[in-house]
Amino acid sequence: MSENVIWHRHAVTQKIRARRKSQRPLVIWFTGLSASGKSTIAGALEQILTQQGYHTYLLDGDNLRHGLCRDLGFSDADRKENIRRVGEIARLMSDAGLITLAAFISPFRDDRRIVRDILPAGEFIEVFVDTPLDVCRERDPKGLYAKAERGEITKFTGIDSPYEAPQNPELHLDSARLSVAQAVNQLLAYLGESGVLQAGYRPLVA
Ligand code: ADP
Numbered sequence: 001m002s003e004n005v006i007w008h009r010h011a012v013t014q015k016i017r018a019r020r021k022s023q024r025p026l027v028i029w030f031t032g033l034s035a036s037g038k039s040t041i042a043g044a045l046e047q048i049l050t051q052q053g054y055h056t057y058l059l060d061g062d063n064l065r066h067g068l069c070r071d072l073g074f075s076d077a078d079r080k081e082n083i084r085r086v087g088e089i090a091r092l093m094s095d096a097g098l099i100t101l102a103a104f105i106s107p108f109r110d111d112r113r114i115v116r117d118i119l120p121a122g123e124f125i126e127v128f129v130d131t132p133l134d135v136c137r138e139r140d141p142k143g144l145y146a147k148a149e150r151g152e153i154t155k156f157t158g159i160d161s162p163y164e165a166p167q168n169p170e171l172h173l174d175s176a177r178l179s180v181a182q183a184v185n186q187l188l189a190y191l192g193e194s195g196v197l198q199a200g201y202r203p204l205v206a
Contacts, residue, residue, distance in 0.1 A: 017097030021055045024196050025094040027119055028187070030103045031112060031166060032129030033158045034144055035136040037175045038103035041129060041183045046101050048184060054197075057093050059086055061104040074155040080111055087115030094123055099196075107157050109164040125194075127187065128169040133158045135176045 018025050028045070030038040039060055046058045061082075065072070069085060072078040083106050093100040106112050116124040136158065137145045148156035155161045166172075171190050173183050191197045 014095045014097060017095075021097045023054055023097070023099060025097050025099065026123055026125060026191075026196055027090045027094050027100045027102060027115075028125045028127060028191075029090070029106070029112065029115065030101070030127045030129050031106045031169075032131060032175075033133060033136045033163055034105055034156070035139045035141055036129040036131035037173075037180070037183070038105075038129050040180055041173070041175070041187070042101040042103040044180050044184045045187050048188065049099060049197075052197075054099050055097065056099045056101060059090060059093075059100060059102040059104075061086075064089075074161065076108075076161075079107065083108070083111040083115065087111075087118055090115065091118050094119060105157050105163070107161065107163045109166070112166070125171065125190075126166055126169040127171045127173060128166045129173050129175050129183075130165070131175045 014025060028042070030042050032038050039062070042058055042060070046056050049056050064086060065082075068089070069082050072082050083104060086102060086104060090100050090102050106115075112126060116126070131139075140146055144153060144156065145159070147153045148159040157163050171187065173186060175183055178186070188197070
């Protein structure tokens with residue numbers, strides 16, 4: 001970056017935007033294997049938050065690869081760049097005052113830490129959607145594991161590309177044992193306890 005590019009401080013700040021929305025901005029980052037349930041759980045949580053009047057946005061890995069990240073593949077370098085871009089977008093959304101949900105395999109610990117570090121302290125909630133590989137393989141909603149096993153896709157996380165599980169996530173969802181509703185309730189309880197949500201949310205019926 002050129003030394004002649006100087007940050008411009010604007011009068012309308014994150015605090016002002018968030019106050020207009022009566023909420024605390026936050027990035028809820030879902031990480032886990034493909035088919036672990038990141039998009040499904042994030043989508044269900046977003047629906048509840050929206051119904052309760054919160055302003056949200058869901059960044060979904062597959063969807064962003066159709067646009068912003070369409071030039072990127074699945075090499076380690078491209079995965080890193082993918083998460084860097086998404087992290088910057090999440091930061092902007094948070095700055096806009098939104099509660100952002102991000103569903104990305106994001107297999108590398110360092111890349112997730114970089115996103116955590118560009119956000120103000122306490123604004124990054126790492127949610128490990130911990131579904132074992134054999135369950136993900138069995139679900140295979142998009143047929144991607146079958147393709148990877150036939151060698152039609154390479155560099156597939158869990159097959160021939162590594163997944164580095166979080167060591168200290170804010171929330172660990174044992175999603176092979178939980179229904180989607182139970183996973184969402186666990187998230188709502190966590191968000192309630194940490195003071196992000198106002199009191200009085202109604203849990204989903206499990
Ligand atoms: P990811 O975003 O992690 O790739 P998806 O949410 O796209 O995963 O797919 C997960 C699949 O598993 C969906 O078809 C979903 O309906 C199914 N599924 C079954 N049980 C669960 C559960 N307990 N939690 C989340 N998803 C589940």
